[in-house]
Amino acid sequence: MVIEKEKLKAEILKNLKVSFGKELSEAKDFEIYRALGETIMQDIASDWYDTEKLYSQQKQAFYLSAEFLMGRALGNNLINLGILDEVKEIFKELGIDYNKVEDAEEDAALGNGGLGRLAACFLDSLATLNLPGQGYGIRYRNGIFNQEFKDGYQIEKPETWLKYGDVWSVMRPADEVIVTFGDGSVRALPYDMPIIGYGTRNINTLRLWEAHSLNDLDLGKFNQQDYLHATEDRTLSEDISRVLYPNDSTDEGKKLRLKQQYFFVSASLQDIVKKFKKQHGTDFSKFADYVAIQLNDTHPVIGIPELMRIFIDIEGLSWQDAWSIVERTFSYTNHTILAEALEKWWVGLFEQVVPRVYQITQGIDNQLRQVLAQKFPNDPDRQNRMQIINGNMIHMAWLAIYGSLKVNGVAKLHTDILKTKELKDWYELYPEKFLNKTNGITQRRWLLESNPQLASYITELIGDGWITNLMELKKLEEFLDDEDVLRKILQIKHEKKVELAQYLYRTQNIIINPESIFDVQVKRLHEYKRQLLNVFQIIDLYNRLKANPNIDFTPVTYIFGAKAAPGYFVAKGIIRLINEVAQMVNRDPQVNEKLRVVFVENYRVSVAQKIFPAADISEQISTAGKEASGTGNMKFMLNGALTLGTMDGANVEIVEEAGIENNYIFGLTVKEVEEMRKHGYDPHVPYNSVVGLKKVVDSLVDGTFNDLGNGVYGTIHRLLMENGPWQQADQYFVLEDFEAYRRTQQIINKEYKDRMTWARKSLKNIANAGKFSSDRTIEEYANEIWHIIPAKL
Structure with missing residues (x-):
């Protein structure tokens, strides 16, 4: 990005006045940080738009993840745009400590550990390699908690990265969708974050969904001075995108966790289908030629029956046609060897939260049972072990493997263990689905x-x-x-x-x-x-x-x-x-x-x-x-x-x-x-x-x-x-x-x-x-799983 120093300086000073009504001499570090962020967002706007236009003609990869541990954006964005030194020079001339301004940014802590940080590195690599792809997740108002120690014990305090909004997010109200649960519906409002590639004009997107109620206020209850219940619907809806991994040791906690997963997956799939129709009409036989969806661990696996629901109930496809598209569209990354970490949902809860999706999951399970009966007619134990719905539990990893084109582990040893131990039954059934993609970092x-x-x-x-x-x-x-x-x-x-x-x-x-x-x-x-x-x-x-x-x-x-x-x-x-x-x-x-x-x-x-x-x-x-x-x-x-x-x-x-x-x-x-x-x-x-x-x-x-x-x-x-x-x-x-x-x-x-x-x-x-390097990992995903090719501005 070529940018004149004087122009950049003038834009920062202008944004200080527009946003905060202040001259530089009066501005706090946080306000200078915001003014600089706004300047960058304005300067990248047309490249961001052009990138989206360019990608819409290509096959794209969509990375669905419950976590994106992005951290701070400012320094990374300035480096990738190639203007960090210029900004530091400007700040020096203006008598501003760049490090203090950088420290004014809160971490976007929308992840808990390796899974979420990997997703963030992958987005950086996609953009740097000019690959058509974007991330989808949840815009948690309070991400992973802030940790304090009291008498040596961990105390969790709410994390407040959105206290004053986020300069790197753009609300897209025109793309809002409705997500419906067994007990009502919520609005899914998208916010887009630019993902700036290094040494390229391409700017990819991370779309994060925020939950809002259909009715912010029950005016009748409010006028009866029942203020607590007048906003109850709003509070319950917003809880869905409030906290990353709410404590699920109770049934209510489990219900909220399942709602979170369905919320962002349903919103993302509705969005993907809408974009496809805009470009290609309703000929869904071409869907998998233009859309590759990566499920980052089991959290988004509910996407498999949800896409079936969209195709069958909304687009009018037959079960057979819908399934043949679905199984060519999704791929699944397994991130764990711990059996207890392979996600399972109790049937009763699943049916209560997403009744129609549960019916479709039953249909997928019945279909798999027929496959297993044909393949292993003399092995009822194996047939039983591999059922998606088994012992009143829904095995999300089994659903992921059955409904995906490819299944990958994240290190050579891990993939070998999956093939020979943890997922041995599945590897013997579908050897062609399994491959390794060793993780990387940017x-x-x-x-x-x-x-x-x-x-x-x-x-x-x-x-x-x-x-x-x-x-x-x-x-x-x-x-x-x-x-x-x-x-x-x-x-x-x-x-x-x-x-x-x-x-x-x-x-x-x-x-x-x-x-x-x-x-x-x-x-x-x-x-x-x-x-x-x-x-x-x-x-x-x-x-x-x-x-x-x-x-x-x-x-x-x-x-x-x-x-x-x-x-x-x-x-x-x-x-x-x-x-x-x-x-x-x-x-x-x-x-x-x-x-x-x-x-x-x-x-x-x-x-x-x-x-x-x-x-x-x-x-x-x-x-x-x-x-x-x-x-x-x-x-x-x-x-x-x-x-x-x-x-x-x-x-x-x-x-x-x-x-x-x-x-x-x-x-x-x-x-x-x-x-x-x-x-x-x-x-x-x-x-x-x-x-x-x-x-x-x-x-x-x-x-x-x-x-x-x-x-x-x-x-x-x-x-x-x-x-x-x-x-x-x-x-x-x-x-x-x-x-x-x-x-x-x-x-x-x-x-x-x-x-x-x-x-x-x-x-x-x-x-x-x-x-x-995550660049190597992403190139392997692009070539061997998603089959997408670079498209450079």
Whole structure:
């Protein structure tokens, strides 16, 4: 984008007056941020319009996702437009601190973790590659909650990114649609966000739906002074798009969650069908030639029977014709190996919320039963297992596989496990549907924006081709033995560590030492991700440092960042434990020069952009066979952190690319986990035989730590040590992997001292991160699943 500095400056000043009635000297940082955002939106408007026009002639991909973890837009948009330096120069001339203006933007926190951030990276890649595609989701008024700590416990506060509206969203009232449930209808009002590609005029779209009532006010009740009930309909309707993942531990919570899924899927499909008809009329036989719909996990799978409903009830197609279109239109991405995470809905609830869609789901189930009876006539068990409606539950993953053209896992190991274990029945029935698409991340946000020092040094060494072709990083291998380059890599890492230390002091009043090893685990808090293993090792390390203060030891700062789902008792207990350990360690003058523990409050995208570039060690320690892929591991690698991990998810491919000798792999493999399960794993064996482990585990219940009376540490202790009716003791093998993990940590502590060898490993990881660009992933989706081709303005 070519833009004259003076024109840009004049537009910003004009927008300050129009929107806020202020001169620059009176304006707050937030107002300057808004004025700059409005200026950019005005300047991209015609390219955005032209892109939509161009794409309407092509086959398009539509990415349906309950989450889009976009983070902040300003910096990313300025970088992709190529005007960040100009804006910084203008601000300097005007005496404005650009960093403060950037910090005035709230994160668009419409996601919870990897699933939502992946969707955001994918949108960036689609636009950069000039591929016709757009995202569809929900415009949550309060996205993922803001996290605060009270006595170490997580407290959820509402997240308010829309408190003053959003400069990057444009309401499109002409495209509003009605979504109907069993108990009434709501309006779905679309807001479009521009997705700006890097180095291209193309601007793609993320369309987010907001729920509104058909009647904002019952005037009769209002005039009778029954104010509470006069706006009840409005409140209940708006609840649908109020919060990301409402607590669904009750029936009401489950009902709201199902309504959310149907709401955005129905609105999106109505929109897609309307656009198709505008271009191609009512010849729906061509629908799948122009429309590819990707279901990001099971949340949007209700789209399969919903599109059938639209075709049959509204467009008048026969069942056979409708089904032949549907099964060629949808594809499904599976993001989990955890059986309990494969979504199922109780029939009674489904029928109550979406009665017509339930009838159609029954029809699809009956059709599948006939297929299974023909295919496996002598295997009634298998027929039973594979029914969509089974035991009064609707299996959304089964519906997704049966109704999709393609089914993909998100890392090589994950896809292999799906084929051979979790979805083995389905792979044997439909081998041609299954394929792998290893996840990726956008280097524009996770290197160019997050780590400008490293980005500009890489460009100095090999040119800037890597920004759109990350495989170019391979050229860095020629510098692996260049001591000047290695020293510079270490210097940049140190700068980023200083920046993170300053941020933590400013926001949480925490002092950490940038000379120490920064060992980082930031991700969703879940038992299988084993933050517990990490904190157990820290407790043991503390015990050993107390017993032997003169031990030869490189100082380490352990950094955590995570949110636990509001209803997840154990995960919230682990957060409390980490915070308690942090307090114990950081206040102890005997050890706190050598050991520090930090839990970063309210972990989110803008904070992640500070953490990834500063990390020395990337903790990827899930139980082997449990993590589908991970994308944090890729962001760390790209920024030169070394992976400390199990052979799980995309760690396997990271090690393939960068070499096992340049990372730190430990613990049971998938095969070994299976063997231990088969032969009966007893956690008492490591508990009694591994030196120091008994003391760590017992500290949960011997009064070392105080769970403030809610018994959560006792629960964690029981989950580790006792078999329950639904699960085995220590089902994530925390105790079994403890010794291997501790030993690896000790190796890291020694090897970190050899700074040049460490820097070489770090550079080797950066040089081999090329495979993990979301551009590569999206090109594979485009070529092998969606069959869409670039269309450039």
